[in-house]
Amino acid sequence: MTAPIDAICFDLDDTLCTYRRSPQSVLEIAFEDVGVSPLFPASEYYDRFEAYLEESTDVVDLRERCFGDLAVEAGADRATGEAVARAYTAERVPHDVELLAGARETVDRFAEDGEYRLALVTNGSPEMQRRKLETIGLEDDFETVVYAGYDAPAKPAPEPFELALEALGTTPDRAVHVGNSLSSDVAGARAAGLRSVWIPDDEEAATPDLKPDWALESLSELAASPPW
Incomplete structure (x- = not known):
């Protein structure tokens, strides 16, 4: 018999909140501010992000x-790239975020239910992610927050989930993780033994090769009818 769920872990970025402006639009502003032609797309930065987590002190240093x-x-010099990074950071401030549709009602629904303990498991620096939570008004809604890549290896490693469940005092078979990314959230939850709810964003809306336990269309659907 499958154990009942008593804990829910949530991803943050593009699950509960999103930036108002796309990374590419912010990067284009950064190149313009520095006075150079675009040297690389934002996708190259995001493709390499995790490779710099261990050696960097924070997200500013990482960029x-x-x-x-x-x-x-x-073909440019390193100083130019570093200047673009500083300009990007000046534009990509954590308060430039907003709640996604259904996020507030979903967190409130499970927090007020009494059956569940809530955690946040997010890839990202503590300072940056805390400021995002403050901006969207969710800073007090989770019993524990794990900053993967800093408190533990980045998702999809199992360690961030293990830290969260230890803090909540529960086990993987009694927990579910909610996130938008197959490669990070679903794969990480599976590695740690949690069940997973996948709510795809526009970039991962295709039929998944890695099957989550449940695939839903929105947070509101999750709040209205939890699938477990």
Whole structure:
């Protein structure tokens, strides 16, 4: 018999909140501010993000390291890439975020239910992610927050989920993780032994190769009728 769910872990970025402006639009502003032609797309930064987590001290340092490397590979000098990174950081402030549809009602529904304990498991630096939570008004809604990549290896490693469940005092077979990413959220939950709810964003709306336990269309659907 499958154990009943008593804990819910949530992803943050593109699950509960999103930036108002796309990374590419912010990067284009950064290049313009520095006075150089675009050297690389934002997708290259996001493709390499996790590779810099271990060696960087925070997200600002991470961007400078990554943008410096990308600039050199594009034929520019490292200092130019670092300048673009600083301009990007100035534009990509954590308060430039907003709740996604259904996020507030979903968190409230499970927090007020009494059956569940809530955690947040997010890839990202503590300072940046805390400020996002404050901006969207969710800073007090989770019993524990794990900043994967800093408190533990980044998702999809199982360790961030294990830390969250230890703090909640429950086990993987009694927990579910809700997220938008197959490669990070669904794969990570599976590695840690949690069941998963996948709510795809526009970039991952295709039929998944990695099957979640449940695939839903929205947070509102999750709040209205939990599938477990």
